[in-house]
Amino acid sequence: MGNLRGLSVFIVLTLAVFTSARPKSGPNQKCKSGPVDLVFLIDSSRSVRPHEFETMRKFLIDILNTLDIGLDTTRVGVVQYSSQVRSEFSLKTHSKLENMVKAINEIVPLAQGTMTGLAIRYLMNEAFSPGQGDRPKVPNVAVIVTDGRPQDRVAEVAAEARERGIEIYAVGVARADMTSLRAMASPPFEDHVFLVERFDLIYQFGLQFQDKLCGIDLCLESDHGCEHLCESSPGSFTCHCLPGYRLNADGKTCSAIDLCAERKHDCQQICISSPGSFTCDCNQGYHLNDDKKTCSPIDLCAEEKHDCQQVCVYSGPGVFTCNCNKGYRLNGDKKTCTPIDLCAEEKDDCQQACVYMGPGVFSCDCNEGYRLNGDEKTCSPIDLCAEGKHGCEQVCVYMGPGVFTCDCNEGYRLNVDEKTCSPIDLCAEGKHGCEQVCVYSGPGIFTCDCNEGYRLNGDKKTCSPIDLCAEGKHDCGHVCVNMGPGIFTCDCKKGYRLNEDEKSCSAIDLCAEGKHDCEQICISTPGVFTCDCNKGFKLNRDKRTCTNMDMCNTVKHGCDYQCVNTPGSYHCICPEGQLLQDDGKTCGTCKSANIDLVLLIDGSKSVRPQNFELVKKFVNQVVDSLDVSAHGTRVGLVQYSSRVRTEFPLNMYHTAEDIKAAVMKVDYMEKGTMTGLALKHMLEYSFSEAEGARPASRNIPRIGLVFTDGRSQDDISEYAKKAKEAGITMYAVGVGKAVEDELREIASDPVEKHFYYTTDFSAINTIADNLKLNVCPAESQGEVEVKDPCACENLVEFQQATMNSLDQFTQKLASMAARLEQLENQLLSRK
Numbered sequence: 041m042g043n044l045r046g047l048s049v050f051i052v053l054t055l056a057v058f059t060s061a062r063p064k065s066g067p068n069q070k071c072k073s074g075p076v077d078l079v080f081l082i083d084s085s086r087s088v089r090p091h092e093f094e095t096m097r098k099f100l101i102d103i104l105n106t107l108d109i110g111l112d113t114t115r116v117g118v119v120q121y122s123s124q125v126r127s128e129f130s131l132k133t134h135s136k137l138e139n140m141v142k143a144i145n146e147i148v149p150l151a152q153g154t155m156t157g158l159a160i161r162y163l164m165n166e167a168f169s170p171g172q173g174d175r176p177k178v179p180n181v182a183v184i185v186t187d188g189r190p191q192d193r194v195a196e197v198a199a200e201a202r203e204r205g206i207e208i209y210a211v212g213v214a215r216a217d218m219t220s221l222r223a224m225a226s227p228p229f230e231d232h233v234f235l236v237e238r239f240d241l242i243y244q245f246g247l248q249f250q251d252k253l254c255g256i257d258l259c260l261e262s263d264h265g266c267e268h269l270c271e272s273s274p275g276s277f278t279c280h281c282l283p284g285y286r287l288n289a290d291g292k293t294c295s296a297i298d299l300c301a302e303r304k305h306d307c308q309q310i311c312i313s314s315p316g317s318f319t320c321d322c323n324q325g326y327h328l329n330d331d332k333k334t335c336s337p338i339d340l341c342a343e344e345k346h347d348c349q350q351v352c353v354y355s356g357p358g359v360f361t362c363n364c365n366k367g368y369r370l371n372g373d374k375k376t377c378t379p380i381d382l383c384a385e386e387k388d389d390c391q392q393a394c395v396y397m398g399p400g401v402f403s404c405d406c407n408e409g410y411r412l413n414g415d416e417k418t419c420s421p422i423d424l425c426a427e428g429k430h431g432c433e434q435v436c437v438y439m440g441p442g443v444f445t446c447d448c449n450e451g452y453r454l455n456v457d458e459k460t461c462s463p464i465d466l467c468a469e470g471k472h473g474c475e476q477v478c479v480y481s482g483p484g485i486f487t488c489d490c491n492e493g494y495r496l497n498g499d500k501k502t503c504s505p506i507d508l509c510a511e512g513k514h515d516c517g518h519v520c521v522n523m524g525p526g527i528f529t530c531d532c533k534k535g536y537r538l539n540e541d542e543k544s545c546s547a548i549d550l551c552a553e554g555k556h557d558c559e560q561i562c563i564s565t566p567g568v569f570t571c572d573c574n575k576g577f578k579l580n581r582d583k584r585t586c587t588n589m590d591m592c593n594t595v596k597h598g599c600d601y602q603c604v605n606t607p608g609s610y611h612c613i614c615p616e617g618q619l620l621q622d623d624g625k626t627c628g629t630c631k632s633a634n635i636d637l638v639l640l641i642d643g644s645k646s647v648r649p650q651n652f653e654l655v656k657k658f659v660n661q662v663v664d665s666l667d668v669s670a671h672g673t674r675v676g677l678v679q680y681s682s683r684v685r686t687e688f689p690l691n692m693y694h695t696a697e698d699i700k701a702a703v704m705k706v707d708y709m710e711k712g713t714m715t716g717l718a719l720k721h722m723l724e725y726s727f728s729e730a731e732g733a734r735p736a737s738r739n740i741p742r743i744g745l746v747f748t749d750g751r752s753q754d755d756i757s758e759y760a761k762k763a764k765e766a767g768i769t770m771y772a773v774g775v776g777k778a779v780e781d782e783l784r785e786i787a788s789d790p791v792e793k794h795f796y797y798t799t800d801f802s803a804i805n806t807i808a809d810n811l812k813l814n815v816c817p818a819e820s821q822g823e824v825e826v827k828d829p830c831a832c833e834n835l836v837e838f839q840q841a842t843m844n845s846l847d848q849f850t851q852k853l854a855s856m857a858a859r860l861e862q863l864e865n866q867l868l869s870r871k
Contacts, residue, residue, distance in 0.1 A: 075178045077131050078107075079117040079167045081159055083186035084149035086122070087215065093149050096185060101141050109137045115175070116140060117167055121159035123152035123191075123457050127166070132173025152457065153431070156190035157197050160224065164201040180206045184224055187213045193408075195223040202226055214238060267293045284315025308334045325358055349376040367400025391418040409442025433460040451484025475502045493526025517544040535567025552802050559585045576609055600626040634672045635741045636690055636733050637662075638726045640718045642748040643679040643709035646777070651801040652708045655747060658773075658804045660700045662745070670694040674734075676726055677703060682712035682753075684721040691732025715752035715782070719744075719759035723766060736767070745771040746786050749801075751779045760786045770794060775801055 080100055084093065100118065107114045115131040118140075128147050134140045163182055168174045182201070202208060210225035212218065212235040225232040264270045266279035281287050281294035288295055299305055300313035307320035322328050322335035327343050329336055338345050341352035341360045348362035355361055364370050364377035371378055379399030388394040390404035397403050406412050406419035413420055421441035430436045432446035439445050448454050448461035455462055463483035472478045474488035481487050490496050490503035497504055505525035514520045516530035523529050532538050532545035539546050550569045551562030558571035573579050573586035576594070580587060591610040592603035599612030614627035639662070641655055659677065666673045676690040677699075687706050693699045727733040727742055734740045744763060763770055772783040774797045787794035796807045 076181055077115050077174055077178050078181045081163055081184045082120050084120045084122050085154040086151045087188050097144055100144050104140055111135045119167055122150035123155055125159050125162040130172040154188050154191050157192040157194045160197045160201055182206050183209045185211045186216055188215045189217040190220055198224040265292045284317055306333055347375050389417055431459045473501050515543050557584055598625045635743050636674050637743045638676040638722055640678050640746045644681045644713040645710045646750050649708055654801045656703050659703050663696050663699050668696045675699050679709055680718035681709040682714055684718050689731035712753050713750050714754050716754040716756040723763050742768045744768050747773045748778050749775045750777045764788055
């Protein structure tokens with residue numbers, strides 16, 4: 041028994057040395073295997089994690105670095121697969137290593153299922169075909185790397201590939217199934233099947249594969265002369281001895297080391313020599329103690345000093361018989377036992393498959409596509425569709441036990457992955473009968489529509505042009521002109537012109553446009569006019585000119601002191617020492633004061649450039665009525681739209697001529713109407729001493745005048761109120777679309793004396809004439825030249841100026857009154 045134990049140790053050590061005695065290739069040494077066509081089939085299913093795929097990528101490159109790549113030596117192709125198969129490069133694509141490495145580094149994993157059978161069929165039919173670079177009479181080698189169980193059948197297609205001469209290596213990692221690997225690989229399995237626990241151990245297969253594929257081993261293919269062991273190295277070899285032997289001086293033969301003969305042991309009874317070692321043994325009837333040196337008498341069964349394989353039955357001192365455990369039977373040698381295989385002996389009651397589980401033990405299993413029933417003997421077919429164990433997006437079709445195919449609902453078609461579905465767009469595919477526009481309404485469904493200006497006919501496919509004029513579907517004020525399908529333009533009747541909205545019409549007012557020769561009053565009707573005269577005048581026979589009448593004696597003039605006739609009108613005068621008041625009739629002691637006046641003018645887009653010029657003339661009319669000087673009245677101008685801009689402050693100009701010239705140079709801003717922002721700017725900046733406003737302690741009246749043509753786009757309430765609370769007298773002048781409520785909110789009390797409105801820009805000159813910016817001298821401490829009112833020349837100068845102003849004012853009022861009277865007559869005649 042001691043001799044047998046020593047022999048076992050010797051054999052294990054010998055195998056260990058032979059396993060390690062493998063040629064070690066240097067980093068630049070290439071495999072010289074002769075011509076071979078090599079294709080790698082790599083699993084890129086979703087179970088292969090990104091870092092694992094990178095390890096597989098490096099594994100491929102490491103193997104390629106050892107191969108002699110070339111069109112006449114080793115050709116390499118790479119195919120990746122999951123639920124589909126994709127060739128990354130064929131056998132004929134690259135002839136240089138660096139190009140292959142670049143292509144491998146650019147591989148993007150498919151990350152789907154694991155259709156290994158489909159991939160092997162592609163390998164057999166496509167990858168190893170002449171069209172893809174396969175060479176006749178050159179070995180075909182395939183390396184399949186996978187991490188899981190195939191989702192399709194592999195045994196039949198792998199057998200067919202092997203029959204065609206393809207040598208298959210199956211490399212499994214982690215979750216791979218050994219049964220599937222054996223079904224794919226070429227025999228013998230110990231050379232062609234490789235299974236590791238992790239991707240980072242896959243390099244071990246690379247080393248083994250290189251040994252199988254690569255060049256000459258001098259230890260195996262030459263007469264090396266080594267007595268025991270030969271270790272190969274590139275182009276050379278070295279002799280070694282088995283453990284317990286020493287190499288002789290010739291470097292090839294070995295001599296055993298006998299420690300027993302050399303008495304280099306401490307055994308009590310028997311020394312058993314083995315090369316370089318020894319074991320102690322005892323005489324018959326004794327056994328070796330735990331110290332492995334001394335001996336004690338033995339019970340062979342109790343002390344397990346017998347050669348029974350399983351059970352030793354004590355039969356007397358030093359005598360025994362052998363028996364077997366349950367599930368085993370004793371062989372003819374009366375020592376060893378053989379397991380009882382009930383499956384092989386057909387001593388089972390399984391319906392389909394019997395699985396050997398150990399000696400005398402079995403379990404039942406089912407064929408692929410079936411599952412074991414509760415009785416653990418019979419089998420039932422598996423319906424993957426009914427169990428929802430499929431990847432079909434819409435419809436699963438049962439094809440047999442464990443087999444299904446995917447289909448789609450109506451209006452959808454199956455995608456290339458044979459699982460998901462895509463909606464059918466009949467419009468995009470041009471499968472419709474629409475004349476103009478096809479509208480996608482859902483999978484496999486569409487409706488027809490028409491281009492703008494057309495409508496769909498009753499057949500729901502063709503289109504007809506739309507005549508909006510004929511159908512009365514327009515908003516033209518007068519005339520609709522058809523310009524094409526769904527398009528029209530508006531026109532006007534004679535005597536009218538089209539407005540800027542290009543829809544409504546306005547009567548052509550020849551009077552307002554100055555296209556007439558009436559001396560005093562022009563009365564307009566669309567495109568024509570008639571003449572009339574102011575009150576106190578009568579129309580001559582030429583129907584154009586007028587003759588003056590005596591107004592003081594024919595009307596109730598209401599003068600407090602005296603009525604003075606003027607051409608076509610009259611005015612009132614006061615006795616010496618009194619001044620005519622704002623009503624133009626009564627007399628009093630109040631006179632014009634010096635003021636600080638800031639005008640806020642609306643420069644929004646709605647004003648229009650031609651009207652903005654009229655606004656500037658309006659400003660200059662106001663300036664003409666003021667006594668402008670550095671120590672008298674000061675004027676500042678601010679324009680606003682979506683923003684606010686000071687055109688000139690109060691302290692910039694000191695004469696009316698300079699102010700008027702500056703006004704005419706102002707550029708039109710356009711854009712929005714931010715009246716509230718303009719009021720804020722006036723309050724915080726325009727009436728500051730920095731911009732020329734005189735200190736409040738001097739009681740110089742501060743007057744703000746707002747001119748606008750529309751509704752404010754921001755809130756005016758806060759700063760309109762704050763301006764009046766700050767002592768600023770506010771005037772509000774509105775034109776056209778100006779909002780009366782906003783104007784009244786801006787104006788100071790009494791509102792009627794500080795609020796003006798007209799519908800037309802052409803009439804704002806009348807407002808300028810009527811506007812009065814007067815306060816009493818007791819409220820003003822302006823630095824003015826003091827004149828003696830009793831001096832004759834001063835009195836004459838004052839009365840003359842007053843009379844001229846009153847004349848102009850009276851004429852304007854008379855003209856307005858006559859115009860209003862005629863408009864009333866026109867309205868009455870129309871009724």
